Amino acid sequence: MASKLSLDPLAVLVALALAGAALSMTIALAQASRERAPQAVLANQTSASVAEVNAVESQALNSRWVVSADEAKQLIAQGATVLDARGGLKLQKPLARAIAVNWKQFAQPHAPDQGKLLDDDHLLTQKLQAVGVSRDKPVIAVGDPARGWGEDGRVVWMLRTLGHQKAVLVDGGYQALVKAGVPTAWSAATVAPRPGDFVVERTTAWTIDRAQLKAELGQQNVVVIDTREAREYAGATPYGEQRGGHIPGALHIYYKDLLDQNGKLLPREQMITKLEQLGVTQDTQVVAYCTGGIRSGWFTSILSDLGYKAKNYAGSMWDWSAGPVASYPLEKTN
Incomplete structure (x- = not known):
């Protein structure tokens, strides 16, 4: 004769309650997952869109050699390298994070060849890397158009001739950048805190002997x-x-x-x-x-x-x- 199964009513109630709680938690987690999924997709799409915009802006610099002060300010905020090319005219405070350069440090030292770029590509690569020039990072050359000699344009021409595709000068130079709100510093470094990775690859598109x-x-x-x-x-x-x-x-x-x-x-x-x-x-x-x-x-x-x-x-x-x-x-x- 089979024995009868005896169940404790209290235990049954506890088991049912636990099962119900587990089911409720499973349903809640599933719902939360569904709610988060669109947000994650939207966040990924937003990040991709920002990256795409930055890429387009960076690509546009290939055909642009001059930017406005506001555009330069945005590029600086995104990490562009800033080269202060004013040389002996640096009477005002230099721009924050700018590296001071002189066109002469990249040119031949002796007359009558002092206007020509150095012939040694390896040496030029070392000099440009030392001031922070990198392959894919825009370079902004800063001059003093009203009182200078066009040093910023010389630096941009040099960089383009040596193979850098995103070198630009700023319309209005230093004064325009300060007016646009780019911060200044008490002194400018002559060597970048972190060297760049640019390697010289000359082009003859913009030069003639x-x-x-x-x-x-x-x-x-x-x-x-x-x-x-x-x-x-x-x-x-x-x-x-x-x-x-x-x-x-x-x-x-x-x-x-x-x-x-x-x-x-x-x-x-x-x-x-x-x-x-x-x-x-x-x-x-x-x-x-x-x-x-x-x-x-x-x-x-x-x-x-x-x-x-x-x-x-x-x-x-x-x-x-x-x-x-x-x-x-x-x-x-x-």
């Missing part, structure tokens, strides 16, 4: 532009040129004629008009020069930003005037 320029003189679609002061174009030699005058056939426009009295670039349409008056079109190959490729480096950067084909003759008058008179003549004007 003396022999190449001589060969291109007189070609129909080539316009040579002297960016110095009018007195230098006429024949004055205030900066150590061995001979005075200008390269035969060169047209003249002082590089600061593209700036207003406050050191800001003229409106795009006005700059284009000035260039058209010189016979420069989008199809023209412009070759710019000055004394040592500084002012003309700036000019080349501005024209490149405007979409023109421009090359900087870095050796410029120091180099040309040192050549044999018969091979590298100069013209003078009254």
